[in-house]
Amino acid sequence: MATCGEVLVELLGSYGIDTVFGIPGVHTVELYRGLPNSKLRHITPRHEQGAGFMADGYARASGRPAACFIITGPGLTNIATALGQAYADSVPILVISSVNNTRDLALGEGRLHELPSQRALTEGLTAFSHTLLWPDELPHVLARAFAVFNSGRPRPVHIELPLDVITANADHVRRTAVPISGRAGPDPAKIAEAAALLRQARRPLVVLGGGAQHASASARAVVETLGALAVTTINGKGILPPDHPLSLGSTLPQPPVLGELTHADVVLAVGTELGETDTLLFDSRLRLGGKVIRVDIDPEQLTRNVLAEVAILSDSDLALRALAGQLQQHKADVAAAHARAQALRVKLQDLLTEPQRAHQRFMSAVQEALPGVVVAGDSTQPVYSANLFYQAERSRSYFNSSTGYGTLGYALPAALGAKLAERDRPVVALIGDGGLQFTIGELATAVELSLPLAILVWNNRGYGEIKRYMAERGIPQIGVDIYTPDFLAIARGFGCQAIRAESLAHLQDQLRQAQRAPGPTLIEIDEASALRW
Numbered sequence: 001m002a003t004c005g006e007v008l009v010e011l012l013g014s015y016g017i018d019t020v021f022g023i024p025g026v027h028t029v030e031l032y033r034g035l036p037n038s039k040l041r042h043i044t045p046r047h048e049q050g051a052g053f054m055a056d057g058y059a060r061a062s063g064r065p066a067a068c069f070i071i072t073g074p075g076l077t078n079i080a081t082a083l084g085q086a087y088a089d090s091v092p093i094l095v096i097s098s099v100n101n102t103r104d105l106a107l108g109e110g111r112l113h114e115l116p117s118q119r120a121l122t123e124g125l126t127a128f129s130h131t132l133l134w135p136d137e138l139p140h141v142l143a144r145a146f147a148v149f150n151s152g153r154p155r156p157v158h159i160e161l162p163l164d165v166i167t168a169n170a171d172h173v174r175r176t177a178v179p180i181s182g183r184a185g186p187d188p189a190k191i192a193e194a195a196a197l198l199r200q201a202r203r204p205l206v207v208l209g210g211g212a213q214h215a216s217a218s219a220r221a222v223v224e225t226l227g228a229l230a231v232t233t234i235n236g237k238g239i240l241p242p243d244h245p246l247s248l249g250s251t252l253p254q255p256p257v258l259g260e261l262t263h264a265d266v267v268l269a270v271g272t273e274l275g276e277t278d279t280l281l282f283d284s285r286l287r288l289g290g291k292v293i294r295v296d297i298d299p300e301q302l303t304r305n306v307l308a309e310v311a312i313l314s315d316s317d318l319a320l321r322a323l324a325g326q327l328q329q330h331k332a333d334v335a336a337a338h339a340r341a342q343a344l345r346v347k348l349q350d351l352l353t354e355p356q357r358a359h360q361r362f363m364s365a366v367q368e369a370l371p372g373v374v375v376a377g378d379s380t381q382p383v384y385s386a387n388l389f390y391q392a393e394r395s396r397s398y399f400n401s402s403t404g405y406g407t408l409g410y411a412l413p414a415a416l417g418a419k420l421a422e423r424d425r426p427v428v429a430l431i432g433d434g435g436l437q438f439t440i441g442e443l444a445t446a447v448e449l450s451l452p453l454a455i456l457v458w459n460n461r462g463y464g465e466i467k468r469y470m471a472e473r474g475i476p477q478i479g480v481d482i483y484t485p486d487f488l489a490i491a492r493g494f495g496c497q498a499i500r501a502e503s504l505a506h507l508q509d510q511l512r513q514a515q516r517a518p519g520p521t522l523i524e525i526d527e528a529s530a531l532r533w
């Protein structure tokens, strides 16, 4: 007999899932029975929040979802924060959890790991949360999950299996993936409307968000045909190549770019929420002077933050391809646009403050030492600066938790997940001394897996960002000067290589060595020194 848990594992494999992150407990062991007969690799983090962030980093670096096996109750509450981060940035993660026996559900009799309602907890953090009451539902609910991941706005999905359902007979249940629909294309009438607006535009501007990560070629075609200046959000970094003559990078909150947004007669915003962690305008709202065309796979998103003249419900690549087709005959003064973009880029570089320039030298050293690097960042000083100036070589190479939900402790497990997905690319975690202390236990996971990961710890001995924020507002700096442990000793204790960088050249040398090391390397960067490098 094959149990529901065993068939689930087989089905996950048939959908292309190859990695599952989980900490087994008595409630989930029956999910593990089928693992040896599958191609699924199981990774054990040291905390379920780590499992969620690993699956998040895995998906952001590769575009492919991973699964998490999570125990009832505390496992699920532990992963909830990671679901919040993935939900906010539209990242696909499949969380499979157990839940108490069907006959015990909602009785509140004090069963082990019991919550009054697990689904109520995850419903607000996922595209959907489903309780599997019958093995026959399995192919349907998994098809629904992969429809979200592949065809809609990707977000986490939670499926919980009661203990008696995991072990129920599922011999008769389908074990192969259901073909999932392709992504939806645009209404031709809307494309014609948008193309008409864009043809008349004298000063068009294109904003590319994380939802256009897979649309590099078509985005480029539209930008170039229109002779439009283009900015990306942080999650859109890399859609246009770093040296693209029409690109302003991801510099949205800088005054010259805000000026462009106000003066553009048509703004084409693709796959972006235009939320405050995209625009980085925390104290004011985005002001768009001209007509707005928005493209999004989520119809509700088309109405949030900025209302559009033309709202196109579509996969971003399909819409951009259709637009490029309609605009083929369009003639724009591209040379003039190149010159304007170049002048703006010079202005933008001039605007960087001294610390931002030091962060830029630091990040350039990282990029130069590790071509093709994936940077998984936390919420720390060089990350905020790099959000403005960093030019990723391609999509899926730069992401961090200062966007969306803004969770400290993300970078280490996310980098670990990214490295598992992209073994051939160098992966770096960039995290502050405060952030690292949230998830430092995942160093053990990286050592266990012999992952050649570089963990850059930006050490300013405190919650620097909040300290600065308090100072600016005349608030006493309470709770921000935290005790800082000896990270090098701790890392060595975990079995990592560990070293303090002495200069940019030394940092580069260590980064290169870290790629050849048999496990992770923690590289401490003393902020006071690094600001002078």
Ligand SMILES: Cc1ncc(C[n+]2csc(CCOP(=O)(O)OP(=O)(O)O)c2C)c(N)n1
Residues within 6 Å of the ligand: 378, 379, 380, 381, 382, 406, 407, 408, 431, 432, 433, 434, 435, 436, 458, 460, 462, 463, 464, 465, 466
């Ligand atoms: C889970 C969580 N708790 C608290 C915060 C609030 N917070 C944002 S930045 C920050 C300081 C982070 O310190 P560190 O990681 O050392 O980075 P630094 O700003 O010092 O470079 C804090 C406490 C948060 N974003 N996430």
Ligand SMILES: [Mg+2]
Residues within 6 Å of the ligand: 432, 433, 434, 458, 459, 460, 461, 462, 463, 464
């Ligand atoms: Mg700090």
